[in-house]
Amino acid sequence: MTHVLITGCKGQLGSEIQRISGKFPEMSFNFTDLEELDITLPGDIRSFLDNNPVKFLVNCAGYTAVDKAEDDEDMAYLLNADATESLATISAERGMQLIHISTDYIFNGEKNHPYIEDDPVNPQTVYGKSKLQGEQALQKAGTGIIVRTSWLYSSFGNNFVKTILRLSGEREQLNVVFDQTGCPTYAHDLAMAILEMIRIEIEQENSPRYDIYHYSNQGMCSWYEFATAIIDFAGTGCEILPVESKDYVTRAKRPRYSVMSKEKITGEYDLRIPHWKDSLKKYFDEITD
Template identity: 35%
Template structure:
């Protein structure tokens, strides 16, 4: 199977470019600089030239706070890009897998969110990602949508930020009232490969198992790295940001791929990083 991969320079994109060939798939990777998914003629030309059987869209504008001020850019990349891919893939009979986020939910649920719980995004980022999902689901018949959360891998991410800040001797205050399932990009790429192998179209959640607050995540980073850090918990109300975040960002998927616990995944990641 030939796969055209967008967003190939991102954390997930890099892992997909490694994992998919191991699964026997030919991958044609495009970074944002090489292919802007919001540029419909450029997308059409890429599909014409490479004739993939599957497109995986890992391209996104993920600066959650930046989306609040750069709304047009967020909408172009997160909503219009998936629209273009959906329309063109449908026209050519190509399967489309689109990667989305837990930020489509408002975080008020007392239990983990399942795929068909009603979305209610709190931020521009969440709204534009939800719009992208809806375009894919409505305009393309052969689709997968995979939501994840707290993704980290090769590139700028929360784990590296914490390690760098501790190395600089900074005092760190991290929120203890927002919950996620931190997800290693390498594991997410493997889950996506499994979903594609099943060939069962639909909406999936894919995260490492278990959950924690961002504070607990940071504490575990330092514990596993053997670092003494000046770390203390803080409430979200004490650390206002331009974009609201869901207090409960934990996802569940009854028929999604089984993934290892987030602590095991984090230990694996740190063994590669340190």
């Protein structure tokens, strides 16, 4: 039996990992969130691991409020950079494989074709800069598999899908930007991919290592197209109006383009990644059930 620790288990991704964990009987899971294990306290991490040794640690905890981070810099860095550094250092000390989740926001969004893992990074926001510092801590420790993802949604927590559904019940029209392109990620799909990756790491008896992979659903869309698809599946009568980013100003700048290439992760782990529209349909089927 391989022991796997999940931090931030009450968030979108952590909850989805918890929901599917039964499909991986070769793994035993320890699910923790802030109350059980505060990842900003290195002493607590060490004593937790003394009592609960693990082979894999999936860090789903993070400071994810992109706009709020602009005015809450210390907290964003504490969680996304300093705590990640502690997890990396401790994982290296103990020979554990850390799997850490990062973001498309580490890029500046100026490309016109999918970002690959080796593309130069240049974050434009506090959130992106704090996440990049976390990535660099893993690189320095020489251990940790970084999985960068984008536009995460799930039936747990807060996300764009839920916001559009809520607002569409309150208003007849919604303005949504059409000049930012990316790719949604159903957290359920990412959760499956992460546990499949661990399964393969176990089968191949790989030693803990440092590497970066990109994962989102396949395809690409604008926020406007994503919102339109959400309304189509939900069957509500709300009209979605395309607007330019300059007419919808947010505290933190959003990337104009953040589609990521999944060639590396699909090649190395033999993963089949669903198209974002198929996954959105699956999401609606699941919440309807």
